[in-house]
Amino acid sequence: MKVLLVNGSRREKGCTYTALNVIAEELKKNGIDSEIFYVGMRAVNGEVNELVKEAADKMADCDGIIVGSPVYYASPTGEVEVFLDRLFYNHGDVLRYKPAASVASARRGGTTATFDALNKYYTITEMPIVSSNYWNMVHGKTPEDVLKDEEGVQVMQILARNMAWILKSIEAGKKAGVAQPQGVEKKYTNFIR
Numbered sequence: 001m002k003v004l005l006v007n008g009s010r011r012e013k014g015c016t017y018t019a020l021n022v023i024a025e026e027l028k029k030n031g032i033d034s035e036i037f038y039v040g041m042r043a044v045n046g047e048v049n050e051l052v053k054e055a056a057d058k059m060a061d062c063d064g065i066i067v068g069s070p071v072y073y074a075s076p077t078g079e080v081e082v083f084l085d086r087l088f089y090n091h092g093d094v095l096r097y098k099p100a101a102s103v104a105s106a107r108r109g110g111t112t113a114t115f116d117a118l119n120k121y122y123t124i125t126e127m128p129i130v131s132s133n134y135w136n137m138v139h140g141k142t143p144e145d146v147l148k149d150e151e152g153v154q155v156m157q158i159l160a161r162n163m164a165w166i167l168k169s170i171e172a173g174k175k176a177g178v179a180q181p182q183g184v185e186k187k188y189t190n191f192i193r
């Protein structure tokens with residue numbers, strides 16, 4: 001089983017990466033593979049379609065997803081939002097029913113608003129959200145700061161452990177004959193009489 005870890009930072013090896021790397025290590029300890037997928041600036045540099053296609057292809061082979069974003073002005077970054085808007089609008093089929101989580105990386109504030117915004121993609125796509133013992137956030141300006149955020153590191157480790165548990169439980173459920181819900185045709189109504 002494998003989890004796609006989306007690094008939504010412009011910095012390939014910055015704070016968000018550091019948090020995702022803690023998750024990757026803990027997933028490995030729990031027998032789950034992972035891959036870090038770097039979003040960078042491609043979504044806002046005219047490559048969003050290629051980027052989203054690459055992510056969707058990878059997601060087809062993954063059983064869960066964790067999206068990490070730095071906090072920019074108390075929100076996920078613009079490039080993460082462009083990427084996720086397109087990924088979730090066009091590729092719900094490879095995401096639906098897969099467990100998901102979000103991670104916010106900030107120097108100081110705006111983490112819970114960012115966490116909430118990211119989680120909204122999952123809750124419109126029938127994806128079970130995996131949680132930890134605090135809202136998933138790390139603090140710092142450098143990777144070293146993040147590793148000093150002992151509580152943040154523990155939150156990432158517990159998140160990874162819980163993701164591994166949920167993935168194994170879903171797998172065990174399938175083997176025991178628990179069927180995945182069947183998709184229904186979605187009703188779309190506008191608030192217009």
Ligand SMILES: Cc1cc2nc3c(=O)[nH]c(=O)nc-3n(C[C@H](O)[C@H](O)[C@H](O)COP(=O)(O)O)c2cc1C
Nearest residue numbers: 009014015016070071072073074105106107108109
């Ligand atoms: C344009 C911009 C806006 C930012 N806005 C915030 C903010 O609102 N709150 C905050 O705590 N940190 C803010 N930061 C700091 C980053 O969120 C923080 O350093 C983060 O850990 C960087 O993650 P990264 O190394 O993965 O890019 C901002 C940084 C930039 C470049």
